[in-house]
Amino acid sequence: MEKIIDELPSFKQPETITSAVVRHLEDAILKGKIKKGTRLVERELAEKFKVSRLPIREALRELQAAGLVRIIPRKGAVVSQISLEEVKEIYAVKCLIESFAAGEAAKRITSEEIKELRLLIDKMSHQMKKGNSYKYTEIAEKFHHVINKACGNRKLYEVYKRLNNQVLWHKINYLSSPGRIEQSFEGHKKILDALINKDAKQAELLMKKHIRDSEKALLERLGADKSS
Numbered sequence: 001m002e003k004i005i006d007e008l009p010s011f012k013q014p015e016t017i018t019s020a021v022v023r024h025l026e027d028a029i030l031k032g033k034i035k036k037g038t039r040l041v042e043r044e045l046a047e048k049f050k051v052s053r054l055p056i057r058e059a060l061r062e063l064q065a066a067g068l069v070r071i072i073p074r075k076g077a078v079v080s081q082i083s084l085e086e087v088k089e090i091y092a093v094k095c096l097i098e099s100f101a102a103g104e105a106a107k108r109i110t111s112e113e114i115k116e117l118r119l120l121i122d123k124m125s126h127q128m129k130k131g132n133s134y135k136y137t138e139i140a141e142k143f144h145h146v147i148n149k150a151c152g153n154r155k156l157y158e159v160y161k162r163l164n165n166q167v168l169w170h171k172i173n174y175l176s177s178p179g180r181i182e183q184s185f186e187g188h189k190k191i192l193d194a195l196i197n198k199d200a201k202q203a204e205l206l207m208k209k210h211i212r213d214s215e216k217a218l219l220e221r222l223g224a225d226k227s228s
Contacts, residue, residue: 067166
């Protein structure tokens with residue numbers, strides 16, 4: 001029986017209505033098509049997607065779990081707005097887990113994962129030259145995903161994904177600031193060098209600096225947006 005199961009081809013689960021709605025809403029929120037503070041009304045979304053309200057309700061709960069939406073009693077779902085204090089709290093945890101993940105990844109990263117990171121660096125360089133902050137951020141996030149996955153701790157990876165979604169739109173926003181993409185790119189290249197050299201201590205220190213630099217830039221951008 002075990003041999004038969006092992007020989008079965010991989011099974012790809014079809015996308016459910018709920019997951020399709022989640023994917024569309026997540027993409028719209030992260031790209032800024034749905035602004036912070038916008039109410040997401042179940043009835044209106046159900047009409048828009050031509051589905052019942054049940055998958056809409058389930059999708060909103062998933063988006064809430066990811067930190068992109070807040071469900072307020074008697075008001076419904078609202079696209080999350082983030083405060084400066086929340087950014088500091090999120091980045092404090094991100095700094096701890098991502099620096100640890102980078103150090104652990106340096107010890108066990110595979111040649112295939114290094115190859116994938118090199119390819120992502122090349123793609124990031126291309127988008128940096130084009131000045132496309134959205135595409136650059138999308139690729140940079142894949143870079144971080146590879147590292148956090150390579151550390152071999154599934155629970156850490158789950159926490160990382162949840163925290164990251166809460167600040168992703170803001171990261172796209174602040175990376176449009178002059179010189180910020182170039183600074184980010186140099187940080188990613190140095191982290192990759194440490195991983196290639198399997199230097200766990202250096203990988204951890206560089207990731208910690210990278211996260212702190214990102215936090216500083218984001219707080220400055222959010223502060224400027226609030227005062228304008």
